[in-house]
Amino acid sequence: MSSAKGKGARIVALHLAVIAALFAVQFLLPAYHHGNLARIMVFASFAVGYNLLLGYTGLLSLGHAMFFAAGMYGAGLPLYYFDVGVLQAFGLGLLASFGLALSFGLLALRASGIAFLIVTLMFAQAFFLATLYFNEITLGDQGFVLSEQARTLTLGGVVMSFADPTVKYNAALLLFSCCMLGCLALVRSPIGRVWVAIRENEPRTRMLGYDTYRYKLLALVLSGVICGAAGAGYALLFAYVGSTFASIQYSIFALLWTLLGGVGTVLGPLVGAGLMFYLVDIAGDFTSSYLLVVGVVLLLLILWYPKGLLGSLRARWLPWLP
């Protein structure tokens, strides 16, 4: 048992070290990359939520943009139209994604496999079209910008504006740390063990006495709430709320970030989101068809590293990586 305990300590130390490194680099990075990294951390939080469902429970969704957007609109709309505080808005974002994930899960989890995938796609499409249909409220794909005043948090007499790069960066880091450590704790808990069992062999898991439907529902709801937290965080930190974030493109992004970094690895989403972000960024300097470059890189990756970067690393050298 001592080896298991040593392993656990090493895992916790690694993840805390990653957070510490992210905290430290903000003092070194030039402004441009500083801002990028804040964005990457929010997207990585989104991917952490996605990965919980795909990587650990084995449910493939192409509709997670709706949870991200639910969090985004849940926080953004009250901030835009009403005089609510930043924390209340964030809470409303979480609530919106929770409600959506729960009601969606109760329906969609009756299906499995390809059928589940299609249901996620259809629901997300309906959600996306709804954001366009109600464009008098949501302002559709044009979206709306949150004022700096709406994004100012007063906490214990200290006034913090999310327009300030330092506040923005550290808020993104806090969001990502919570999502990532929450994910780590979940997948290392007995519940995480059952999720992995469902991923590996659901009928067998049922014959071990588990109501797999409830476990899948729990995974879906937690996944949706984490994605919603990322969406709410995005609205608060980057001030923009628009339909684009509910589109299929963002569902696919979540999938790609996760695949690139390594499905079923806790740190994979950060690696995947970071790489992808800079891939698009660098490719965009050379060509307007940057998505083609992204596609080629992904093809090569699937050919040589089908488990993603951290997944391959784990398979070869680091079997203890969670």
Place this chain on the structure above:
Amino acid sequence: MAALTLLETSAISKRFGGLQAVDAVDFRLEEGEIRAIIGPNGAGKTTLVSLISGRLAPSSGVITFKGEDITRLKSYQRVGRGIVYTFQVTSIFRNLSCYENVALAAQRSLAGGLGGGLFGSERAIAERVEAAIHRVNLTDRLDLLAGELAYGHQRLLEVAMGLALDPKLLILDEPTQGLSQGEIAAFCDLIRQLAKSATILIIEHNMPVVLELAERITVMDRGAIIAEGAPDEIERNPLVQSAYLGTGNA
């Protein structure tokens, strides 16, 4: 042995399209016995135990366990009552370690619901895993991936998973299939050990194993029970000889 009835099926039937796989079977199991079900291929043995374990829903009939009607309970709820099924085709989590395989079973019997799943104690789980693994003699393979085990050891792992669920009724579907002679002897010893704490229902084609282990034998043919009794009675039964022993299916 005037023991208590642990399990009883009344006129249980299962129809697959035009095939009556199990036809109005009345089956009774006493607490603490080792019972074997034998019969030719397609006799309905696996279907019957699937109905008992809840993997299949019956077309009609009633199943009671410890006096309670469990016909409508889902398979995972029956596991909670202590009905544990180990698969005919080895069904382990090949990509997980032996420890994780058994831990899944252990944590189910310790914690139960979702809440327990979140707050269950890893130490209690580990203790139960080690006890179960020790009983099947796989302690030195705890950290190996289940898929890397030799076939005979995979069967043992499957039994350990059953054990960790703390069964009242352990159903073993052709457990000695594919095992060597030496492994079979060890397996029989293990089953006798297990029978001290659980009722054992075993489907088996290997007649020497059946005759050695079973206290009573139920013979099925074409979806029905055609004979039941002590091993020596069954061996002498002419119906059984023509349906099963004589046809050379064993």
